[in-house]
Amino acid sequence: MIDALLPSEFSELEPFAAKWCLATEQERYMERLSSSMTEMQALYDAVTARAEEAMVYCDKFPLDEMPDDALNLLRLLYSMVMVSFPVEVWGQPRIPDTGAAYLDLLVEPIP
Amino acid sequence: MARFPKPPEGSWTEHYGLGTEPMSYEDSISTEFFELEREAIFKRAWLNVGRVEQLPRNGSYFTKELVVARTSVIIVRDREGQVRAFHNVCRHRGNKLVWNDFPKEETSGISRQFVCKYHGWRYDLDGSCSFVQQEQEFFDLDKADYGLVPVHCDVWAGFIFIHLGKEPEQSLTEFLGPMVTALENYPFHLQSERWFYRSPVNANWKLYLDAFQEFYHAPVLHAKQTPPDFSAAAQKAGFEAPYYGIDGPHRVVSTAGIHPWNLAPNQLKPMEILTRSGLFGPWDMPDLNFEQQPAGLNPAGCDPWGLDSFQIFPNFVILIWGQSWYLTYHYWPTASNQHIFEGTLYFVPAKTARERVAHELAALSFKEYGHQDANTLEATQTMLESRVLDRFPLGDQEVLCRHLHKVAGEWVDDYKRQLTEV
Ligand code: FES
Ligand SMILES: [Fe+2]
Numbered sequence: 001m002i003d004a005l006l007p008s009e010f011s012e013l014e015p016f017a018a019k020w021c022l023a024t025e026q027e028r029y030m031e032r033l034s035s036s037m038t039e040m041q042a043l044y045d046a047v048t049a050r051a052e053e054a055m056v057y058c059d060k061f062p063l064d065e066m067p068d069d070a071l072n073l074l075r076l077l078y079s080m081v082m083v084s085f086p087v088e089v090w091g092q093p094r095i096p097d098t099g100a101a102y103l104d105l106l107v108e109p110i111p
Numbered sequence: 112m113a114r115f116p117k118p119p120e121g122s123w124t125e126h127y128g129l130g131t132e133p134m135s136y137e138d139s140i141s142t143e144f145f146e147l148e149r150e151a152i153f154k155r156a157w158l159n160v161g162r163v164e165q166l167p168r169n170g171s172y173f174t175k176e177l178v179v180a181r182t183s184v185i186i187v188r189d190r191e192g193q194v195r196a197f198h199n200v201c202r203h204r205g206n207k208l209v210w211n212d213f214p215k216e217e218t219s220g221i222s223r224q225f226v227c228k229y230h231g232w233r234y235d236l237d238g239s240c241s242f243v244q245q246e247q248e249f250f251d252l253d254k255a256d257y258g259l260v261p262v263h264c265d266v267w268a269g270f271i272f273i274h275l276g277k278e279p280e281q282s283l284t285e286f287l288g289p290m291v292t293a294l295e296n297y298p299f300h301l302q303s304e305r306w307f308y309r310s311p312v313n314a315n316w317k318l319y320l321d322a323f324q325e326f327y328h329a330p331v332l333h334a335k336q337t338p339p340d341f342s343a344a345a346q347k348a349g350f351e352a353p354y355y356g357i358d359g360p361h362r363v364v365s366t367a368g369i370h371p372w373n374l375a376p377n378q379l380k381p382m383e384i385l386t387r388s389g390l391f392g393p394w395d396m397p398d399l400n401f402e403q404q405p406a407g408l409n410p411a412g413c414d415p416w417g418l419d420s421f422q423i424f425p426n427f428v429i430l431i432w433g434q435s436w437y438l439t440y441h442y443w444p445t446a447s448n449q450h451i452f453e454g455t456l457y458f459v460p461a462k463t464a465r466e467r468v469a470h471e472l473a474a475l476s477f478k479e480y481g482h483q484d485a486n487t488l489e490a491t492q493t494m495l496e497s498r499v500l501d502r503f504p505l506g507d508q509e510v511l512c513r514h515l516h517k518v519a520g521e522w523v524d525d526y527k528r529q530l531t532e533v
Contacts, residue, residue, distance in 0.1 A: 025474075051385055058464030066464075074464050081471045084382035085479050089335060095479055096335065101486040103454070103478050107307035109461065109470070 006076070007057060007069045010050060013076060016043050020079040021072040025105045028082040033093050040083040040093070047080040063111065071111055115353040115367075115411070123355045123510040129517060133502035138516055139315035140496045144523065145447035151526030152425050152519060153179045156360075157265070157272040157279065157286045159427040159441065160186055164269070164303050165219070166194060170236060173219035174199055174209050178451075179444040180275050184262055185209050185225070189236040196264035196273045197238050201227040202257040208234070225259075234259050267292070269299050270429075290358035291423055293407030294431075298399045302437060302457040306474050308481070309453050314488035316426060316442040316450040317515060322484045323430075323440060324364060324422050324511040326350045332483055336390075336476075341378040353411035355510050360424035360518045362511045365410050368417030368433045388469035390476040391417070392434035395469070397459035399435055409433070422511060424518060435459070438477070448492050454481060 005017040020043055022028045032040065047054070058074050061067065066074065086093050118126035125131065138144050160175045165186075172187035183199035185208065201208045206229040211218045224241065225234045233242035238259035243249065263274035265283040272283050284292055312319055322328070330345040337345070354365040372394050376384060387394040408431060409416040416433040423429065428440040441453040456474055461467035505513050 048381070048385060055465045055468060061464075063461060063464060063467060070464075074467070077464075077468050078471050081382060081386065081468065081475055084380070084472070085475065088380045088382060089337075095482045098482040098486040099489070101310070101312075101482050101489070103308050103310040103452075103481050103485065105306060105308050105474075105478070107305055108474075109304045109306070109467070111467070 005069065005072045007073060009057065010054065010073055013046055013050060013073075016046060016079075017072060017076065021075045022079065023075065023111075025078070025082075025108055028079050029105075031079070032082050032086065035083075035093060037086065037092065040086050044080060044083050044087045047076055051077060051080060066111060074111060114348075114351050117507075122507045124505075124507050124513060127355075127357050127510065127514065129510065129513045133504045134513060134516060135501055136495050136503060136516075137501065138519055138523075139317050139492070140447065140498070142447045145315075145444070147523045147526065148444070148519065149179055149181070151523045153177070153444070154275045155280070155522065155526065156425050157274050157281075157283050158425075159270050159272050159423070159439075160184070160196075161271050162269050162299070163194065163266060163271060164300070164305070166271075168221060170221045170223055171219075172209070172222060172236075174217050175273075176215060176217055177275070177443070182275070183207060183210075184273060185259075186264070186271060186273070187236050194264060194266055194271055195236075195238065196262035196271075197259035198262060200260065201229065201232055202240060202259065203227065203230055203232050203243075208259070232257075268295050268297070287423065288358045288361060290356055290363060290407060291361055291421060294405050294421070294429070296403075297405045297408065297431065297437075298401070299437065299457070301397075301399060302459050304458040304460040304470065306456040306458075306470075307453070308455070308478065309451060310481070310485055311445075312450055312452050312485050312488055313448060314450070314492035315448055316444040317519065318488050318491055319440075319442050319450065319452055319485070320422065320426070320428070320515055321509075321512040322488060323428065324362065324420065324515065325509045326352065326364070326366065327506060327508040328487075332487060333480055336479060336483075338378060338380060341374075350508060352508065353413055356410060357511075357514055360522075362422040362514055363407075363410070363419055364422075364511055365413070365419045366417035367411075367413040368415035370415050382472060386469050386472045388472040390473070390480065392432050392436045392473050393458075393466065393469035394434070395466070396435040399459070422515065424515075425522075436473070448496065452481075452485065 005021055006014055054073050054077055058070050061070055120126045166188040169188050169190050169192055175184045185197045185199045187195055189195055199208050206227055207214050208225050208227055231244040235241050240254040240257040263279055265272055267283055327350050329350055334342040352364050352366050356363040383389040418432045420430040426442040431437045436458045438456045443451040458470050461470055
């Protein structure tokens with residue numbers, strides 16, 4: 001694959017990469033709100049199965065000098081965390097009973 | 112049966128002499144009371160506006176919109192490295208001095224001077240006026256008389272405070288008092304990985320403080336956040352704090368903790384096990400290099416210890432977790448039934464991807480809980496405003512709510528007394 005976003009060892013996660021390798025929490029949260037439970041369950045199942053290996057892979061690099069493909073893999077792990085609440089507890093993208101409330105994350109560590 | 116001993120009086124509420132009668136929440140719905148709070152509280156107390164790490168270099172600055180005091184303030188590190196504060200207003204014809212694109216939005220950056228967008232007057236980082244466009248056109252104008260208007264500013268343990276009064280009645284450390292200043296040696300400065308959240312909330316600022324200074328609600332409101340086995344046990348047990356402290360206008364609640372890594376897997380969410388993290392923070396804790404744990408921490412000597420939440424009057428909270436990180440809350444009133452909530456999480460900077468992923472789950476958990484807390488407030492505010500009820504019973508685990516409203520009332524009364532004495 002020429003345009004692979006992820007390291008080749010993680011090629012089976014490639015179908016999720018374009019949608020979920022997002023740089024900011026705000027983007028990942030918006031993606032969660034606009035995704036179906038089926039999409040999030042699929043991401044969750046695929047990434048949790050490889051999460052331990054992915055962390056071992058990413059830990060080969062200093063956090064501030066990650067090659068692009070490893071950085072994408074790390075962002076995919078962030079998205080796995082992001083969808084864990086809908087998948088594990090809520091059964092829906094949004095936090096129940098929270099109407100229009102929102103809590104914007106304006107400053108976060110990079111990466 | 113209480114799990115933790117109560118003070119000899121039989122309750123924390125009586126121990127601190129706060130009265131046990133039902134409380135009125137009129138102070139959270141009255142627009143007149145809110146108008147008084149602007150002057151009586153927010154212009155007479157030291158207000159935290161951030162931390163020194165937000166001003167990394169000489170010339171670093173940020174602005175703070177203080178709607179409650181009808182002003183905006185520039186906080187800047189000057190050429191000598193001193194942190195200073197000024198009202199964000201140009202001395203020429205009153206334009207807001209520092210802003211980008213939207214005048215009401217806060218901004219930050221680094222600069223050698225401040226230049227007014229309107230007619231180009233310039234100010235040094237120490238506030239002095241350094242340039243007047245076409246100075247010869249003015250009448251007996253001495254630039255030395257036209258420096259920025261200073262705001263009292265002081266720093267404690269890396270936290271930057273301002274005071275909007277003419278002359279503060281107390282120095283910052285006098286104001287903070289022994290209970291808070293006992294935290295002085297806690298290594299706040301090592302925890303420079305910053306996550307900053309903001310949310311407009313349609314409720315009085317004191318209601319959100321209340322929501323975070325009692326944990327009586329936690330097993331109920333947040334029940335669905337945890338696996339059913341855990342929630343059921345938590346709800347059955349209810350919540351009890353081992354310690355409540357009061358020092359002047361400030362408060363602390365301390366809680367006992369759990370070691371999540373010792374829980375049975377059915378008490379945990381799979382993502383917590385996978386990332387070794389959760390609401391209470393990462394399980395693999397950084398070394399905070401304590402020579403000695405500050406005397407003010409974990410006042411009940413709990414092992415495991417959960418957290419200490421210091422409520423610093425009026426609108427600032429420092430919450431220190433047993434799992435070696437901390438967070439702050441700020442509640443900035445904008446109307447009697449509105450405020451801006453800010454939550455800021457601080458970790459020792461992640462050095463590895465694994466640590467960073469653990470922070471991600473701790474931060475997201477904070478957000479999921481915060482959403483639930485915030486939305487309840489709007490539901491409370493609207494029904495308080497119905498004035499169908501005007502007396503509300505508070506339990507002993509809500510002792511700190513009682514104290515906040517009492518102190519707010521006292522500050523307003525004191526201010527009114529001073530007004531009539533003049
Ligand atoms: S108002 Fe600032 S230069 Fe005129
Ligand atoms: Fe809560």
